[in-house]
Amino acid sequence: MNMQKTLAGMLVSLLLTPVAFAETIRVAIGTQDTTINCATGGALIRELKLLEKYLPHDGKYKNVRYDIQWKNFTSGAPLTNEMVAGKLDFGAMADFPGSFNGAAFQKAGKQSLFISVLSGSIQGSGNGIVVPTQSRITSISELKGKTISVPFASTSHGMLLRAIKQQGWDPEKDVNIITQAPEIAGSALKANKIEAHADFVPFAELFPFRGIARKIYDGSQANAPTMHGSLVDAAYARKYPEIVKAFLKASLEADRLIAAEPEKYSELIAKVTGINAEVIYLFHGPLGLQTRDFSWKPEYRQAVKTSIETLKYIKHEQIDLDVEHFVDDQYIRAAFKESGRDYEAQLKNYAQLPLVAKDTLTGKPVTDAKQVAQIWVAGEAHVRHYASPVSALTDLKALEKAGKTVRVTYVQDSQSGIKLLAHDAWFVQNKTGIYSFLLKRSAEEWAQTHDGKVLDFAAARSAI
Template structure:
């Protein structure tokens, strides 16, 4: 009798073990495809099937079946709602909505944790303020008494509040801030129904690139770090830590792939989201507007604390979060280790994606990136690089005269170093012909006063280039 009992118990344990191995595990991931900073944590992992490559297949996962579910959102708030409801396990979003994600989970008696950064800027680039293309406004200071719309409780809302405070304005008297989603703001800018709009990645660049807005403020002017990253339900992470590490290994590979071929993957992002490749390249390409960086730098930890305090100011919460436990880098550290990468070295590295390129005219290696110019010709797989902006303008003129379509021309801002859409920028031409680029008119004029030279809008610079080329052609004849 005892033998039969022991046999039954053993058989029961075997069946339980088999059932565990045969478990069907859901991996439900919320993404924001059009928020292109989330690409390496969502869109690229999904489209390139990178998660499947790293999911565990041994030990307790030997016979496990995975059900990978992807759901796309246009903002962080609805994504958070579904995470709190238990419909999603992972979610990618910015610092402000991510902090609200943590608050919302705690209010529901749960916990979420921030496990990685995906892309960000310790300076604050990515967030920005735009005005209608025909607006006479050239700077934030000129918006006093005006109406500015912004996606409420977004990372750009936090940037706007800090920018307004820096002007010394009274939020209740000196400016009118209204809530407006990017898709609504685009239409309002086209029809001049708002004076200005503040937004997050990529809209402060996307709207100007589409021709109906002009950027008059970059988040770097507020010097407030910002980032997008990934959160996971803490209970899920504790139950399936190996799956969390697998997801992060997929994100590390996605980051490596886009670094190696930024034009190729910028095209893929355009194909899937409608966000033009030239805007994607502006962020993800060499010396880009933001730095793709998975590590938890002190500046990003501080940005999270700032976001939580600003949420209190906005009365979106009366509770705080312990950032030391809300941000959890142990899974990321393990993913780096398994990927053969040094987390501590990456943590100390603040450099943007580097550029190793030769000048398209001389063929010489470019070493001065402060005056770098880049041209992306439609139909060409790679961006052209120029050590001299003057040479790039001359080449641009020749290409357009030949009927060639130009996707974009880029410049690096001489003061902040951020990448600019050159056709939206201001330039200072020195006596030796060198051109320095700036985002704003007053930045260019101040530089000209200090260093000599003349401040010119891109259109005036083009006219000057055409005249010079015509004179040169006449001389040759």
Template sequence: MNIIKPLGAVALAFTLAGAHGAETIRVAIGTQDTTINCATGGLLIRELKLLEKYLPHDGRYKDVTYDIQWKNFTSGAPLTNEMVADKLDIGSMADFPGSNNGAAFLKAGKRSLFITVLSGSTLGSGNGIVVPRESKVTALSELKGHTISVPFASTAHGMLLRAVAAQGWDPQKDVNIITQAPEVAGPALQANKVEAHADFVPFVELFEHRGVARKIFDGAQAGAPTYHGSLVSAEYAKKYPEVVVAFLRAAIEADRLIAAEPEKYSELIEKVTGIEAAVDYLYHGPLGLQTRDLTWKPEYRQALKTSIETLKLMGRESPLNADTFIDDQYIRTAFKQSGLNYEARLANRDKLPLKANDAVTGKPITDFQRVAGIWVQGEPKVRHYASIENALADLQKIESSGKKPRAIYVHDLIHRIKLLAPTSWYAVDAKGQLSAFLQKDAATAYAAANKGRVLDFAGALAAAKAP
């Protein structure tokens, strides 16, 4: 891999534009605002004007004028089309559409580079499958012979193909996979016009939160890491490496800001996108469904390789090579300029930590297996609890006082992923301790092993009823 030259040396390699008048450099960035895991590479940078803070204005850039352009997309495919057409310089998307991006550039006789991760899950969480809220289906294994919709060429499409293959099914014969965008899938689920729907961040949880669907499968069960990240035209990166580094420094600051105040910036994401802050916080808050991470962990490199292999399942052969497609020199330089240790972050797989006291007992939370949270309407911060019992007991007090929750969070005991409590399953053991599960069969197995019983959310509420 080529290493970035010292930026001063790179600057000397360029011919100054000053002899021909001040140069105008376009910085055209494609975002996916509603794909909230891209927020630190798009929405937050734009709304907080962070890029302007880091664009260079010395050396060869002394008299440069920047033409910053932003364009929003709902998925990666059209963003890729505009990048290949040289209408955009930088764009953010998930691993699977990212592999499509690289393949499309190669087909056009060009190259793009995957320069950073923004957010992801080494476990695979973030993509998922939902069914209509009142559906009797509780597991993917029950969907053989049924129709499953998905946004084609999305990371959720790749996840669905891998999940179907893991069942031992032929995706061409054993299920009917049709294309359906998120904005179409929501009403279809509500009207019971689709039997199941697979989607990417944040639509599975958004449909759950809005009461139109119930998640039955999380990407963590597929065992395939996934992420969202940013790409750049290789030609642009070679011409303006300092501009690319400036973009990444802005992404680093956006990441720092939302880590410090996740509720505040979840509110900003809602203001811009209409996606409820409670869902944004599910991802960006402590112990979130995915982890914001700007380093190229081996799992994310593997995720890209898996995505390239998945292209073959779709009949899209490409000479794209993950090892040369990923270029980490720019993010390493951005880390160094930001005073951060890239290697230390690379080795850290922890989610954003939860540092809080139990809202009922006031004691520090030290065991995170059964933690819960409630975001009360009108309150700026989420209340945290060391146990589901404490949270649900407090919920009843909250509601009896006339207040309402924006969201209630629990954590799956098996997969360690954050869930929305009203659509989760529970097991209460002989000691009265509640545990949460994404899948009913997992709750059933746990209950059987611990002399307990399986509960839905209403049952869990009753079990935690305050004395």
């Protein structure tokens, strides 16, 4: 009986004692998985569970339960819609859709913040223009009077308008610009239903890699910086600054991991996105087409300013967005400091991810970045590196003779230094060697002044 009374008393006591329920904090992140230069702000964090590693569990977060939500998008506009609607806290997108994000928040009486760069190019590489494989067009100068499709209000749309302006053309009279998503453009290029297509990462490289288009213009020719980065709802950042820093520290670790093992993580991103690992390595590997860079360099701030001005033109409406308040580097600076990294040093660092390697064929150190060539052989975990196209093409012939399957061959543009798919490049051979170029016109001009002969990839292979 006494035991029953004791148990009853304990039950009453428990019922009358207030229960402290742990607070649940949502961390909802919008990603663009197929926009592969957003990987360190989305796909890699998610797949490697890096956010869980850095979320705070002390102080005001001691008893917190985190509700981590991920949602993937193919473009920035629908991601922005869900952020403005309060369904997402973070998002990753390019300078143009990012600026539209800031404007949409402002229109709704709210505020978003551009908190870090993820990947970009101060020259503008990443955006590009392609034509169908069988097209005779080799330069943007041949597109006057033609129909060019582009994802409307994207960063590639801005690039296209700048490229047209450089030609001295009127974009409303001298070309016919139509809106077309990359998924539709791929089929249209394959069927020769459009004369040219402008697009953002990775489609100006993905379509040529898959054999349905040729790249005739790289965004670096417009000499206008471009970038993708991370955004956050400003109200969320003010309420949970430690979570914002945790997210950015997870991004920094994703960056460290892919820098150390680019082939391994290119394969992982490929598995998640369906984008070929060879194209992912083109961007994320050493001397890649773009540079992963979390610092707000003046050129990236200018990219946001330029995008705002161009969006005003495209949408024919007033967008009054103050870049100095929209771009907020306090969180990434803090994340750098807590990760033991020097933000100021990174601000001054404009180098591509370096390549420290020896020539696979000769064993000599690779020294000239603009002469580097690479081969990824099927079944090999690591890409082979070469000090020159001659060395790479020599080994390529030996590999094929031995029955090896080559996944892809890369070269660097001899003038700009940007990474190219070798099968889509032009070459010049002279007495000193073989040199690589994105554009046939550039190869022809260089050949005239250097006593050389212009070759396509097949001819360059035969010349060895």
